[in-house]
Amino acid sequence: MTSEHTHIPVLLSEAVDALAVKQGEWYIDATFGRGGHTQRILELGGKVIGIDHDEEAIETGKKMFAEEIAKGNLVLVRENFDKLGELADLKDKAVYGVLFDFGINSVQLDTPERGFSFQHDTALDMRMDSRLGVTAKDLVNALGKKELYDLLTTYAQEYRARIIVDAILQSRAKQPIETTQELANLVEKAVGGREEGGRGRLHPATKTFMALRMVVNDELGNIERALPPALDLLQQGGRMVTISFQEGEDRLVKHTMRQWEADGKGEQLTKRPVTPLGEELQRNPRSRSAKLRVFAKGMKTKSSLVVGGTL
Known part of the structure; x- marks a missing residue:
């Protein structure tokens, strides 16, 4: 990573608002990236387990958030989020929220040697995890x-x-x-x-x-494998927030949450996905296809949650 590479978190306020962060409680940022969502959760008094399979993201995060790591408020783990159910770092923690921000982040897209973009002439790589x-x-x-x-x-x-x-x-x-x-x-x-x-x-x-x-990167397979253990990790009343950018991702999340609701495991708080408003679209055109959904474990309310954006 070089200093000119930045990543603008999509639906930042909407996603963190939907988590309903409680001071001193643990939250999983399953797609840590450059830590934009994690930073907002920490600012609200939450503690975070940040997960990313991109080595560069984790190493950069250790430098950027060294103080919070030293205080015990942040744990960073290099792993694919489809291994959520196997991570030792989660065994002794009560988790009240899980956030997934699917797809590729801007830093990966804008780094030529990663081979994600045709804006640069470089080797066809496209691996988010160099171990693949x-x-x-x-x-x-x-x-x-x-x-x-x-x-x-x-x-x-x-x-x-x-x-x-x-x-x-x-x-x-x-x-x-x-x-x-x-x-x-x-x-x-x-x-x-x-x-x-x-x-x-x-x-x-x-x-x-x-x-x-x-x-x-087996992106749809990773999502399919990650959602069930993520729900299992949540405490009663805890929330799962997903941000999808591709039709297949959103369809998979929508159908999974719908089935969970039918099985009595909780409630979808966004009956229709939250999408970015005009101001965010102008600031970050790459957010245009984003869709945010929220599921509350073991919770029944009288109406859907509106956390911003458009429904």
């Missing part, structure tokens, strides 16, 4: 035609998947696809220029890059 073995380059050059098609349609709803897959197969038959711009350029050449949409003019490789990143 498979990179985006491996997938692009090894998956078969059907596997590539399924990847693009399942994880990115890419309607031009067949054209893109054919272009990838033709290109790698001549030589391996090595870099982010090689992939971005071949996709753009195959399908044409930028497309109009509700989010403005999207680069034609945007969905391809998103799908590869999600598969490299």
Whole structure:
């Protein structure tokens, strides 16, 4: 990390308000990142177990929050959040809130050597956790035609998947696809220029890059494995807050919370997701697809919670 890299937490006030932080109680920031949500929880008197599988995030956090760590108010753990149920650091702590901020953070996206963005010409990596073995380059050059098609349609709803897959197969038959711009350029050449949409003019490789990143990091699988133990860790009345940026993520969270409610495990406090307001969208355009949901364990109220944003 260099000093110019910053990450703006999305729906910061809404997320922390939804946790209903109590002084002296423990909260899990399952996607620590650069500690924006953690800092706000600490300011409100809560204690935090911050989890991130990105080594750089944890090492930076140890420097930024050295004082809070020394006081015993913050514990940082390098691990994937799908291991929540196995972490020894949580065994003796009563947890009153869990926060998930899914997807990629701005620092990862803006760091060229991580290989997440076609804004820089660098190796196709896309691993959030450097301990993972498979990179985006491996997938692009090894998956078969059907596997590539399924990847693009399942994880990115890419309607031009067949054209893109054919272009990838033709290109790698001549030589391996090595870099982010090689992939971005071949996709753009195959399908044409930028497309109009509700989010403005999207680069034609945007969905391809998103799908590869999600598969490299098993993002949906991690969420599916993490939600049940996160609920188990919560005390009665404790709250789970999730922030999703992709349709598949939000759908998985929505269906899981709906099932929990049907099983009598608690209540969804956001019947519809909270989304960013205009001011935040202007300040941080990357927040545009964010959806926040809240679930309270073992709690029944008369109405849904409105914590800000739009419903």
